[in-house]
Amino acid sequence: MTAAQRGFESGPVGGRISAVYIEDGAADSAIARRVMDRLPGVPVHHLGAGAQPPTVSFSEGKRSLHLKKRRGGFLEHCPAGTTGLVCCNYLVVNFASNCPFDCSYCFLQDYLATNPQLTAFTNVEDGLAEIGRALARHPTRQFRIGTGELADSLALDPVTGLSRILVPFFAEHDNAVLELKTKSDCVDELLDLEPRGRTVVSWSVSPRCVVRGDEHGTASLGARLDAAARVARAGYRVGFHLDPLIEHQGWEDSYNGLIDEIFAAVRPESIAWFSVGSLRMTRALQRKVRARPATLPAPFALGAELVAADDGKMRVWRGLRVRMYNFVMQRLAQQAAEVPVYLCMEGSGVWQNTVGEAPSDREVALRVVAGAAR
Numbered sequence: 001m002t003a004a005q006r007g008f009e010s011g012p013v014g015g016r017i018s019a020v021y022i023e024d025g026a027a028d029s030a031i032a033r034r035v036m037d038r039l040p041g042v043p044v045h046h047l048g049a050g051a052q053p054p055t056v057s058f059s060e061g062k063r064s065l066h067l068k069k070r071r072g073g074f075l076e077h078c079p080a081g082t083t084g085l086v087c088c089n090y091l092v093v094n095f096a097s098n099c100p101f102d103c104s105y106c107f108l109q110d111y112l113a114t115n116p117q118l119t120a121f122t123n124v125e126d127g128l129a130e131i132g133r134a135l136a137r138h139p140t141r142q143f144r145i146g147t148g149e150l151a152d153s154l155a156l157d158p159v160t161g162l163s164r165i166l167v168p169f170f171a172e173h174d175n176a177v178l179e180l181k182t183k184s185d186c187v188d189e190l191l192d193l194e195p196r197g198r199t200v201v202s203w204s205v206s207p208r209c210v211v212r213g214d215e216h217g218t219a220s221l222g223a224r225l226d227a228a229a230r231v232a233r234a235g236y237r238v239g240f241h242l243d244p245l246i247e248h249q250g251w252e253d254s255y256n257g258l259i260d261e262i263f264a265a266v267r268p269e270s271i272a273w274f275s276v277g278s279l280r281m282t283r284a285l286q287r288k289v290r291a292r293p294a295t296l297p298a299p300f301a302l303g304a305e306l307v308a309a310d311d312g313k314m315r316v317w318r319g320l321r322v323r324m325y326n327f328v329m330q331r332l333a334q335q336a337a338e339v340p341v342y343l344c345m346e347g348s349g350v351w352q353n354t355v356g357e358a359p360s361d362r363e364v365a366l367r368v369v370a371g372a373a374r
């Protein structure tokens with residue numbers, strides 16, 4: 001049985017990487033030097049500029065690491081900002097591509113299907129210069145910028161140490177908040193840094209049964225919440241994304257338990273924001289999820305009945321989405337009414353049915369950024 005058929009291992013991410021490919025000209029970077037230092041004994045292959053590692057399957061692409069310069073821009077608007085949906089004005093910066101974890105519902109299975117190689121970009125200084133120019137052009141705007149769109153923000157941090165570059169950079173800029181979003185417990189690099197209120201570390205969280213069934217290779221819920229408590233003690237605000245909410249037998253009890261566990265781990269004063277979102281997939285992604293190896297547990301994500309929505313994605317039908325949002329948001333408000341909560345990728349009608357108002361994109365963005373500085 002291959003590793004892909006067995007599923008993804010738990011344990012340190014560095015131990016899962018079986019080879020490193022370094023592009024000519026990237027080896028002298030801080031990122032490459034750290035990777036070499038932290039992965040002794042892992043075979044290293046040198047590639048000419050622009051050359052690619054051997055073509056591999058999506059699963060195999062997660063088990064070797066390509067270090068290369070990024071050509072083109074690093075910063076872009078979050079793709080969730082689709083016309084017709086209330087948007088939180090989020091920017092994403094891509095310092096890596098793909099993820100060593102293997103969530104059943106991960107959109108990268110489709111989005112990166114033709115380019116699955118796990119990659120860390122080494123010219124981080126070019127990305128920071130681009131961010132610096134954007135912040136300088138709009139000095140009165142408050143930016144929220146995340147690294148967790150095409151990658152998990154912290155899964156590779158034990159080997160790249162990227163947070164040691166990013167957190168000090170954002171600490172020096174008063175009009176931006178960095179969000180490091182993860183399903184890992186890789187926070188050791190963060191603990192001796194000074195975020196100065198400019199970095200929020202956030203976790204995507206699901207009930208324990210969903211973590212076991214669908215979020216292969218990630219840290220357990222308990223390990224994520226322990227990590228959140230550690231960074232909160234170190235002076236960071238933390239965030240939680242209850243996204244995707246996945247309907248399953250007994251979901252009310254599962255989400256009740258999840259919310260209780262969050263507040264048992266972290267005090268409301270340390271929480272910058274919550275987001276809540278429903279399961280959503282393109283048809284192509286749904287086909288990929290169905291085609292996953294039968295040796296993996298049957299994913300909860302496949303138990304949900306999805307219907308086509310206006311933006312072309314498949315979603316849980318609206319009545320159930322609103323019911324799940326109301327249930328979760330009422331429970332969050334009972335525990336911490338002062339913490340901002342936003343809906344991810346929903347239109348104004350669902351906002352109205354859930355929170356009784358349909359704020360503008362700008363209002364949502366201002367509330368969420370304010371959560372980091374409360």
Ligand code: SF4
Pocket residue numbers: 098099100101102103105106107108150151152182183218
């Ligand atoms: S942690 Fe995020 S990026 Fe990684 S596999 Fe899971 S959903 Fe995808």
